[in-house]
Amino acid sequence: MPQAQFDSRLSVLETEVKGIVGTQQSIINAVDRISNKIDQKSTPQWSVYISAIGVLLTVLVLIGTAWKAPIETQLSRHESDLRLFQSHIVPRNEHEEHWRQQERDFSFMRDRISREEDRSTKGEDRLEKRIDRLEAKQLR
Incomplete structure (x- = not known):
């Protein structure tokens, strides 16, 4: 096989190997990026957790206030009725x-x-x- 033909085949082979190495390197980079994203997602998202807890507490306080308000109104009405009744009690x-x-x-x-x-x-x-x-x- 002549040297020129051998050199041309070698250069084609080198090009193909460089392409494979480049592709392999891009695959490795992609896997690294995916790995980094997975690592970032597996770390606790404290700001999200704290915000969710704050929203949950706000909702619970609103529900508790809405539930408690009519009870307090009735209690104050009964207290005033009781005071009125007690004012008419003779010892x-x-x-x-x-x-x-x-x-x-x-x-x-x-x-x-x-x-x-x-x-x-x-x-x-x-x-x-x-x-x-x-x-x-x-x-x-």
């Missing part, structure tokens, strides 16, 4: 004093009625005696 000792006064009043009224009945009975007796006298005068 037991005042009731007992009132009951004692009523018992004294009833006792006084019973005594007075009893006296009036006695007077009435005496008055009736006097009237009957007077009628009897008048009738006796008329019958004579």
